[in-house]
Amino acid sequence: MPSLKDLRNRIASVKATQKITKAMQMVAAAKLRRAQEAAEAARPYSERMGSVLANITQAIGGGGDAPALMTGTGKDDVHLLVVCTAERGLCGGFNSQIARHARDHIRRLLADGKQVKIICVGKKGFDILRRDYAAMILDRIDLREVKTLGFVNADAIAKKVIHLFNEGAFDVCTLFYSQFKSVISQVPTAQQIIPAGVASAPAEAVDGGNAVYEYEPEPGEILSDLIPRNISVQVFRALLENAAGEMGAKMSAMDNATRNAGEMINKLSITYNRQRQAQITKELIEIISGAEAL
């Protein structure tokens, strides 16, 4: 049975922890709002990019002059996975969810006899995947020093991927990140970025797509400029969604922790009071029985 002093110490320490988790929750809430705003501000660009891309692919009509980034190498042997996770922990199952999703995918690919290469964005995913697949990790990208996520960060990652593609290091590239559904729900997602899926181009194209466009320079040339940019945009969107998801997950994790600490304090206080009362009773009994003995 812990002594009264021990109990007092424990209550004090749990209270201190509760204060920290509470503060972290509030910080995450503030950051979440900012991350959400950033994600929303970036949405118009990626939407327009999608519709422009749909228009232009329709104009080319999947002809022979589409760049390799779009049609792929024609093979399906080497897969590159870009796994985006957070830089910090303490956000519930956020990082492990993404890593698990990636790991399942890797297992499936390996079972099919494919070769797998990995690029990790963010420290946590690297830490998890390193345990099993250290030999496959080509590179890790650290965004720890980055205060506000800019397009340049995403662009750098995309350039690296495209550079590898041009060297013929892989055939298919898939991006892993967590889609931000709401504060309490983030869905780990796999998105293929190379070869770029053209499934997004519906037959009756976006806003007057049947208008005859003039292209300046040639459509093929625009497309070869557009596709790398589109990859950067996809990566950027993934990073922003991740940032918002991380903060959401952190907020709910810290909320849970604060609540648990509160419950623990309640339980400890009850034990503490009960024990104090027991001690008082014991002292009284001693005094009374002492007086009776006289």
Added chain:
Amino acid sequence: MAEAFKFELVSPERLLVSEQVESVVIPGAEGEMTVMAHHAPVMTTIKPGVVTVKTASGGEERYVVFGGFADIVPAGCTLLAESAVAVKDVDRADLARRIQEAREDAADAKDDQARSKAEQFLSQLTTLEGALLPA
């Protein structure tokens, strides 16, 4: 009074402009072009340069863009810029850094095609700097 149309200037980070305008001057890859209402559908890449927007209310705004492309339809014009800032907010250090990077790119280019591309980009940037300096 020319007819107004919808113009949008979007960078990956945010939507900069979305309003009714009278005309827009775009630094297209194959020369500057002025877009007005009912323009024929054109899609063009843009080079680093200044976009001049004449709003329907009569004001004039200038933005510096670094590459991107424009999608022009009769009903409006969307400019997707890789990076865009209002001329008055241009960061000279940033511009100098981009020029420096372009110079390095041109120096390490492996084949002639890449080099001429990098050099072209560099000359566009320096022209842009020249155009901005007195402003």
